[in-house]
Amino acid sequence: MAKTPSGKPKAPSIKDVAALAGVSVPTVSRYLNMPERVSETKRQAIAQAVSKLGYRPNAIARALVREQSSQCLVLSSNTTRYGQTQVIQGVETAARAAGFALSIALIAEPGSTSAQIRESVQSALDHNPAGVVLLNFDEASAQALSMIPRTLPLVSVAGERNTEIAQISMGEREGGYRVTQHLLQRLAERGLGSSPVHYVGIPGGGGAEGRYEGWLQACQEAGVPIPPAVEAGWDVDSARETGRILGRKRGEVKAIFAGNDETAMGVIRGLEDEGLRVPQDVLVAGFDDHPVARIWNPSITTIHQDFQGVGAAAFAMLAPMLEDVSLGRAHGESWQAYQRFEGHLIERESTVNA
Amino acid sequence: MAKTPSGKPKAPSIKDVAALAGVSVPTVSRYLNMPERVSETKRQAIAQAVSKLGYRPNAIARALVREQSSQCLVLSSNTTRYGQTQVIQGVETAARAAGFALSIALIAEPGSTSAQIRESVQSALDHNPAGVVLLNFDEASAQALSMIPRTLPLVSVAGERNTEIAQISMGEREGGYRVTQHLLQRLAERGLGSSPVHYVGIPGGGGAEGRYEGWLQACQEAGVPIPPAVEAGWDVDSARETGRILGRKRGEVKAIFAGNDETAMGVIRGLEDEGLRVPQDVLVAGFDDHPVARIWNPSITTIHQDFQGVGAAAFAMLAPMLEDVSLGRAHGESWQAYQRFEGHLIERESTVNA
Incomplete structure (x- = not known):
């Protein structure tokens, strides 16, 4: 070549x-x-x-009235969950302001074969996007990353750090650490300094693992017992059932960190089903700052993630690469840019001490 | 031509x-x-x-290894709200099973000029999709409809009935009517047969109007007073504030129909802020059957909408049109097909009588 x-x-x-x-x-x-x-x-x-x-006939897109492709492509394995939809919205707003249209292509769902993932990525690339933002939140999207030619402007959002590409990381681990520390502190204030913080995780993927690792690290540093992590499904009913199970261990479970806010909602409802009150009997915190978390009763302590900001930053990171290509320049340093978005703790009713 | x-x-x-x-x-x-x-x-x-x-060089897409375009395009003005994300997921699953990849393009947001909407639609069509599913939930998407050439397989989801195209309607009006009737009946059982049902709507668009009209019709038929409809914003905080305002009219407000479930959640929280209990003091119902509605405390009475089913049906409706084009046949009757999805009432704690 x-x-x-x-x-x-x-x-x-x-x-x-x-x-x-x-x-x-x-x-x-x-x-x-x-x-x-x-x-x-x-x-x-x-x-x-x-x-x-x-071979992709780039010239064709260029020839179509516009002189070059003005399409920015978001690749994601999911477009229904809160985080992903917000990042996409952020990319969209920034892309549109810069005169780019946005298209979103779905990578074959998690559990698909490599061939299915390749087929879906290839089909999206056939449309000659000017650049790609990959939402790298799970195994399928991690595989997709290796299928995108390095000649194409690309920003990966989340996933493990890869120094060969431009990337934004989400500080999942730091968030998990921070929220667990907060729960441990609240327990100590209640005279429950040796009580564990239970972790109810969300399924697979990079984000979920970072949150888990942050929880583990905070527990280890505090020297508290570490109960086995429980995994709830994506549906709120499985989170509610998990809340019931934990609620039945009456007296043993004093604090729960749920992998995201919807899971925290389900867990709280399940605890209530067992006659326990949040925060009086059990402290519960979530992750993401889903809009409903702040109107839930009790409102839910969480890690605020600036998903829309991440999306806007992803497009801003892509822009100099798009320019390199459109001006026929050699790839600049922007092709390996790296930025970190840290979430921050929002304390709400679900972890308040009287 | x-x-x-x-x-x-x-x-x-x-x-x-x-x-x-x-x-x-x-x-x-x-x-x-x-x-x-x-x-x-x-x-x-x-x-x-x-x-x-x-002119669109269709031959180019065909020439790309695959002999013809296998991309199905979803056009939507929003990809973050529950209904839209679920319909898209439904289209995706059905399209993938039929060997089509899905791409989603955003129509310029509501409030954009016609030129901006045209630009975004044109840019998406430049990619030569085999067919289009248009989520016609608001003014911007209604405008987009007129910009899609009638030579392209197209299914419109929601919006006013247009007999020239294939379409699926969502029974919003019937749902609004049904849920209002349910609230009126519950009021009557409480000996409050002449009390009004208040409507807290969601912003603009076809779906919202149908729900409003259904509410209006049920109120008129019952001969109860019709209070002015209130419009909350898309954010849950504005719904909460609306709940507070209605709550302050203590004693006057006995039943509320909220335009969607997130709005119902905000309204319930706002009523609670004012010291009122749902369902004991005020009955509240929502619309859509958002997953969180069933774990909310109290769980929320709502109209279940089969959004994923609508998405799958939209692709099934598109399929014979795709075949007409791929076989070079004249347009069959499928190009004006029509299907109606009715929601159904799910009674939950928020409208229970003791």
Whole structure:
């Protein structure tokens, strides 16, 4: 593959396709526009070359009235959960202000095969986005990351730090640590300094793990007993059932850190089902600052995450890369930029001491 | 513009572009693939012809390994609210099962100019989706509807009935009517048969209006006083404030129908702020069956809407149209199909009589 002066691989051109297929450039051009006028043999040869080189006819998007692609693509494995929808909204607002339209493509859901994930990523890239923001919150999106060519402007949001790409991390671990410390302090104020903080996690993925690790670290540093972490499903009913189970261990469970706010809501309701009161009998905290957390009764102590800010920052990080490409410049330092968004604790009724 | 045997307008071809621009077909082809090798004068002429005819090089998408576009596009003005996210998820699951990838494009937000809406719709259509599902929940999406060429497979979800297109309606009016009747009945059981049901609406759009109209009709039929409808914002805090205001009219307000469940949550919290209990002092019902509604304390009576089912049905409605296009057939009856999804009442604690 051709290299740019900076040594970065260059996207394959129509000439590369023609050379590999053993046909002329006009034949490839004809194939792209009027395939019925190209012989079956040549069609197959060209299709193979297109596929092998991963050729994308960028020029076409450019030729469409606008001189270059003005589409920013968000890749995400989920578009229904609070965090993801807010990050997408943040990217959208920033992209639109800069004259870019936003499109969102779904990566095949968690549990899909690599081939399904590749198919969905490839299909999205076929549309020649100017740049990509990847919401890297789970295993499927982590796999998708490896399938995006490094010639394309890309910002990964969340996930493990990868120094080869531009990335924004969400400070999940620090948030988990901070909220657990808060619960331990409240327990100590109640004269329950040796009581554990129970963790009710959310399923898989990078964010969930960071929160868990932060909880673990805070418990270890405090030298309190560490009960086994419980995992609730994404649905609020499973969180409620978990709250009931913990509630039945009456007297043993004094503080619970739930992996997100919806889980905290379900846990609180489950504790109430067992006749326990929050915060009088059990302290409960969540994570994310979901809008409903502040009107829940009791309002829920949580880690506020600036999801929309993260989305806006992701687009701002993408912008200099888009410019590098549009001006034909070598990749600048922005291609490995890194930014960290730390959440902050919001204390509410669910962890108040009388 | 050319017509197919069925009389439907045909998409403009590369030949039409060449004819209008006064250049040869190979020149247009060259322009699309290597515009730098076309003279400035011809470039301008072709760009104008492309723009005037609304030419989309469909053949290009087809030429990309896959023989035809396998992308289904969802157009929506919002991707953060519960209903929209669930419909999108429903479309996605059905589309994926049929071998189509899903992409979501955001229509410029409500309040945008027609030009901005047109720009965002055009930009999404530039990607040559095989078909479109439009979430027609507000003014911006209603405008977008008129900008989608009738040659493209299209299903509109919600919005006013338009017999020229395929459409799924959501039974908002019937739901609003049903929930209001339920509240009136509960009031009567409490010996408050002449008390009004207050309506706290959500901002603008087709869904919101249907709910309002259903409420109005039920009140009129029952012959009860009709208090002015109050509109809360999308945020839960404004709903809470509305709940406080209604709560201060102590004794006057006995039943509230909130335009959606998040609004009901805010209203209940606001009533509690004023020392009122739900359902003992005031009956409250919502709309949508948001997952949190069933774990709220008290759990919230609501109209269950099968949003994911609507999404799946929208794709099922699109499928025969996609086939018409892919087989080059004339448009069948499916292009004006119509389906209605009725919600159903779920009675919960927030409207229980002791």
